[in-house]
Amino acid sequence: MIVPLDIIIFLVLIIAAVLAINVKDLLAAVALLAGYSLFASLLFAGVNAVDVSLVEAALGAGLTGVLFIGAILATSRHSTAKRNLRRRWTMLPLIAAFIGLMLFASTGLPDRGDPEAPAHQGVSRTYLSQSLEDTETPNVVTSLLADYRSQDTLGETLVIVTAALAAMLVLVRREGDDEDDTRGSDPGGDTSGEARGTTDDEQESGRDPYADEREGGRR
Amino acid sequence: MMTGAYPSVVVRVVGALLSPFILLFGLYIVAHGHYGPGGGFAGGGFLAVAAILPRVTLPESLAYKLVPVHFGPLMGGVGMLLFLLCGLVPMFFGGMFLDYGAVEIAGIAASRMRYLGILVVEIGVGLAVFGAMVTIFDVLMDRSET
The missing domain is CATH 1.10.287 (Helix Hairpins)
Structure with a gap:
């Protein structure tokens, strides 16, 4: 450093x-x-x-x-x-207070690389000293992620795959969907007609940006 | 729609030249996680970039022939399954979930088994990340198949 x-x-x-x-x-x-x-x-x-x-x-x-x-x-x-000045002035003290809180909390953190820090007690000692013997893997990070803590990695991978599936569910246009629907306002297929019935408000918020976007996209 | 041949020749050529090398680097990162920085997540990211770069720069017919649309969800599922199977196999040998050291194959020490288990898991994670990222890109570009 x-x-x-x-x-x-x-x-x-x-x-x-x-x-x-x-x-x-x-x-x-x-x-x-x-x-x-x-x-x-x-x-x-x-x-x-x-x-x-x-x-x-x-x-x-x-x-x-x-x-x-x-x-x-x-x-x-x-x-x-949209620039909203009033909201900006109300947000400013909140952000300042948050930064102050973070700085105050950071004074209680252990020094970087301090061997007595809580994070370096307990299991991490075992992992560091036993990794090469247990797994023949010189890179401790890899043996931690894929062996000692592989369930965490399993969860993370599951999250990523789920994100892709969710993106498909939300964004993919199916046959029978209204062709005029923008992808943004498409609620995702087979909701019933009643639930989907657009009031004037919804139409305004749903369609107006679309006109903008189309112009923007052609530029 | 917006994907397809980029108007500039320079961008097309550089994209076509770079993507195989990015693919190779991604494979290296996935396989080399034991000895250096990297592993499944970063390697899968590089693989996905190697698949997405032709989609942005090259003509559509060519780019989608290199990595078809159905490849994304397929690879995501295969990677996830590989990971889960790798976790299940030790249970047949009396070990715990994802405890690769419990697998007993004659001539291979438990530590070596864990080494191999890590490799399989990294490959699974790499495939899953690759598939998920390509899927998200295709879906954003309105090119997915249902």
Whole structure:
């Protein structure tokens, strides 16, 4: 860990995050988020968490960016966020209080790499000392994830596959669906006509953005 | 719809050139998790990128011939099943769920068995992540089959 480099990376992270929220062009926002992930992975690599760093670079900077771009291609490239000044002024003290709370809590954390820290007591000692003997795997992270804690990994994989299935359920258009339906407002197939009957309000909120999106998509 | 041949030749050529190497790197990451950074999650991510890059840059007919649409859900299911089976097999040998060391095959030590179990699990996770990501992309692009 090199302290000046870390400070620079943190500054870049904050700037990238603020810009990504404020920029109007969503493609630029995606690029900024990918840059954010890359710098975050640098930060992880700086503290020798190479596995986390690789996952952050591959999934954070690569895949989520691609998925976001896919979503942009399917909808609109320009954000139409409304600026609500009053809400901003009420949010500000809340965010400040949250940051203060986090900073206060961080003073109670053990130093990084402290061998007496609670996280390094108990089972982790056994894992670290026994991993090579038990599993012949030099990379402790891998033996932890896929052997000692493989049920956690099973759960995580299940979550990802479930996410894909849920995306299919929500987004796939079936035969017999109304052709005019946008994918965004499609409630997902065979809800009964009554439940689906659109009141004027729903129509307004459902259709108006669509017109915008179509114009945006053609640009 | 929006996928398909990208107008610029440079992007098309670079996409076509890069994706096989990304695929190879993904396989390496999946298989090399024992000795270096990586494993199923990151490797599956690279595999998915290698499949998605042609879809964004190359002509549709070619890209969807390389990795067909039904590949996504198929691989997701196969990977998940591989993981679950890998967890179930030790139970037939009297071990616990996902306790690969309990599997007894003559000539292979328990620690070696766990090593192999980790490899199979990583491959399963890699396939599942690959399938899930490709599925999500296809669904977003309105190209999925039901």
